[in-house]
Amino acid sequence: MQIKVSSKSREAFLRTHTHITFIEKGVERLVERDGITSLEIVVGTYEKITPRTLRTLIRSIVQSAKKHHLKKITLELPYGAFTGCHTYPEEWFWSTVAENLLLADYEHTQYKSKPKKSPLTEVLCLTANAMRATQGVTRGSIIAQSANSARDIANTTGGDMTPALLASYAKKLCTNTHTKVTVLDEKRIHALGMGGLMGVGKGSKHPPRFIIIDYDGRDAKAKKSKVGPVVFVGKGITFDTGGLQVKPGMAMYEMHMDMSGGAAVIATLHAIATLKLKKHVIGIIPAAENAISSESIRPGDVMTMMSGKTVEMLHTDAEGRVILADALHYARTYNPSLIVDVATLTGAALVAVGQHAHVILTKDRALEDKFRELGEESGDYTFPLPLWDEYTQYTKGVHADIANITPGDSRFGGTINGAAFLSHFTKGLPWVHIDMAPRMTSVPSDKLAKGATGEPTRLLVKIAECY
Ligand code: BES
Ligand code: ZN
Ligand code: ZN
Numbered sequence: 001m002q003i004k005v006s007s008k009s010r011e012a013f014l015r016t017h018t019h020i021t022f023i024e025k026g027v028e029r030l031v032e033r034d035g036i037t038s039l040e041i042v043v044g045t046y047e048k049i050t051p052r053t054l055r056t057l058i059r060s061i062v063q064s065a066k067k068h069h070l071k072k073i074t075l076e077l078p079y080g081a082f083t084g085c086h087t088y089p090e091e092w093f094w095s096t097v098a099e100n101l102l103l104a105d106y107e108h109t110q111y112k113s114k115p116k117k118s119p120l121t122e123v124l125c126l127t128a129n130a131m132r133a134t135q136g137v138t139r140g141s142i143i144a145q146s147a148n149s150a151r152d153i154a155n156t157t158g159g160d161m162t163p164a165l166l167a168s169y170a171k172k173l174c175t176n177t178h179t180k181v182t183v184l185d186e187k188r189i190h191a192l193g194m195g196g197l198m199g200v201g202k203g204s205k206h207p208p209r210f211i212i213i214d215y216d217g218r219d220a221k222a223k224k225s226k227v228g229p230v231v232f233v234g235k236g237i238t239f240d241t242g243g244l245q246v247k248p249g250m251a252m253y254e255m256h257m258d259m260s261g262g263a264a265v266i267a268t269l270h271a272i273a274t275l276k277l278k279k280h281v282i283g284i285i286p287a288a289e290n291a292i293s294s295e296s297i298r299p300g301d302v303m304t305m306m307s308g309k310t311v312e313m314l315h316t317d318a319e320g321r322v323i324l325a326d327a328l329h330y331a332r333t334y335n336p337s338l339i340v341d342v343a344t345l346t347g348a349a350l351v352a353v354g355q356h357a358h359v360i361l362t363k364d365r366a367l368e369d370k371f372r373e374l375g376e377e378s379g380d381y382t383f384p385l386p387l388w389d390e391y392t393q394y395t396k397g398v399h400a401d402i403a404n405i406t407p408g409d410s411r412f413g414g415t416i417n418g419a420a421f422l423s424h425f426t427k428g429l430p431w432v433h434i435d436m437a438p439r440m441t442s443v444p445s446d447k448l449a450k451g452a453t454g455e456p457t458r459l460l461v462k463i464a465e466c467y
Contacts, residue, residue, distance in 0.1 A: 237319060
């Protein structure tokens with residue numbers, strides 16, 4: 001689907017496009033008058049639309065247009081009348097429109113024998129202020145296309161997206177952008193002392209990879225500054241069986257999406273590079289398959305991490321935090337001004353917030369507030385849980401320094417305990433942990449295709465823009 005902008009009036013397109021008409025009350029219907037068709041969509045009054053409902057409104061327009069097999073549509077959205085959205089400027093408005101048009105149009109067709117093409121080829125946005133709209137639409141289109149790549153990555157089955165294939169995908173996606181993609185193989189990972197990533201990956205015949213995407217869009221003068229880059233770290237478990245403590249029954253379903261954090265980081269770096277942000281941003285994706293074999297790490301095994309700390313593998317299904325720990329320690333070498341890790345880390349995050357928010361955990365109150373605000377602005381909504389020092393006690397090891405789950409296997413505070421484990425490896429760094437497990441897959445009210453959401457790509461891009 002292409003999104004275009006025009007400052008002409010709808011009359012110029014009556015014969016070529018179906019106009020979307022907004023009505024206050026009634027039912028959605030296709031109306032034909034004098035051979036001219038328009039699709040009536042019920043929106044209520046413009047001023048009642050909020051940033052949140054704007055997103056779902058735009059998505060439902062795409063769903064309806066597709067349902068009616070429309071090929072080209074015109075959309076007239078008077079920003080001035082959307083007073084409920086005036087917390088944000090007009091460029092945000094158009095970026096949000098473009099993002100949600102493209103996110104709603106996405107379908108995962110890779111495994112269909114006869115993939116259906118979306119009938120909708122063009123959305124023409126009509127507005128008096130075509131310049132501002134074009135700027136917003138350009139930004140939003142780039143971000144959504146990248147987020148849709150994250151969905152492609154996450155929706156690909158475990159066998160088709162091994163750590164090496166994930167690395168190839170990242171390289172391919174980032175070609176023709178000003179990024180440098182480096183992939184470390186198992187020998188280099190071992191040589192660096194990443195006992196966590198090696199330990200989790202050793203049960204699989206597909207060995208781990210450590211993917212680094214470096215984008216530096218600063219000018220020569222800014223490059224001299226001592227301020228370090230923003231570093232995004234994404235969990236890249238290409239399939240999570242649970243390891244020897246195998247996941248029961250349906251709990252293993254969709255675990256090919258356990259690299260959704262890594263996928264979002266790859267997509268974010270791609271978007272940032274395409275947007276040509278004048279920033280230095282690094283993406284790091286530790287990638288491994290948590291598989292079952294006689295080589296798999298055993299419950300009770302002890303790993304020596306890159307940081308030198310020893311970790312007891314008390315539960316082989318709590319593997320994400322173990323690979324992230326090595327990646328977070330590695331990230332120190334960049335002297336980061338901010339580290340954000342993104343991971344489908346705990347099922348407990350879904351228990352806490354359902355499926356409508358990313359859980360954020362940080363010891364820095366200002367960062368917590370900022371991430372909540374940027375969540376609202378981007379559409380990747382976030383909500384915090386505490387990460388107080390009181391929780392550190394639950395990460396103490398019996399035989400090693402730290403344990404990857406609370407010894408005794410408490411069912412309480414699972415998401416916090418995961419973050420508390422990671423905090424051992426981020427001491428002294430400005431760090432936010434995003435447990436994205438709740439947003440790994442879409443729910444019907446999202447009005448998105450089933451499967452991966454591509455989140456929190458929009459949020460990560462926004463963070464990169466702000467820091
Ligand atoms: N990848 C899972 C978490 C997950 C579950 C993500 C459901 C998305 C949907 C993670 O590796 C895991 O298995 N975590 C365990 C931790 C437990 C053993 C402490 C969990 O959540 O049960
Ligand atoms: Zn697991
Ligand atoms: Zn996992």
